[in-house]
Amino acid sequence: MKSTKDFWVQKSEGKKIVMVTAYDYPSAKQVEQAQADVILVGDSLGNVVLGYDSTIYVTMEDMLHHAKAVKRGAPNTFIVVDMPFMSYHLSVRDTLINGARLIQETGAHAVKLEGADDVLPHIQALVKAGIPVVAHLGLTPQSAAVLGGFKVQGKDAEAARKMLADVKLCQEAGAFAIVLECIPQQLAKEISMSLAIPTIGIGAGVHTDGQVLVYHDILTYGVNRVPKFVKAYTNVDEQMTNALREYVSEVRSELFPKDQHSFTMKEEELKTLYG
Ligand code: KIV
């Protein structure tokens, strides 16, 4: 099992940090078997598992429920859990209560929060209380409505300068790593070089200290729209739907179940039963 310190060592040695999302027992088991460094129980579960069109509908109860299952599937992997929409905005006290629940009730190791600015005191309070924090800047899906949709962030010099300042503030607030989502690769490179803590990119090019992708995107599993930054390594949708179609058809044509799938009573017992 890795620790936050191992991720700093990985950065200093130029060894990429590999993060993958997982949302339940089987996906967590697979990601642990694939030997990823970190599992993220992302609030993207709202989209890929629950079928919402936004992460803002995801609740604390959702995150707790899924993170517990992930922990059972990946007991030996470092697990980060997303703090859901509005669970770290109301007051520092609420943030601490919610952050503590996500760690204590699930056995996860760290939490992730989107944004800088007003979120910085919340990062600081969590870290002070002993809860490791991953920051998340660039395209922050929980505030997509304010950002004007799902667009690349930090494309102009002014926005890039603001982001360079914000990532430093996240580091100073105590974040041990930072996710950079959908930003130009040159900016991601500059940020990664300017920070002591590792950067983990998604749609941020090859120069970040690590990468993260959504489990369902890697596998093409139930996803409708695949963003430009995703590489799908297989398509399990076809395979799974075909298998299900075959089952439906075999039941209808009585090709399933066969004897080998059935239990049989001994002849003598049958005789006793019917006389
Ligand atoms: O929720 C999520 O899956 C994420 C990653 C895309 C970084 O936040």
Ligand code: NA
């Ligand atoms: Na997220």
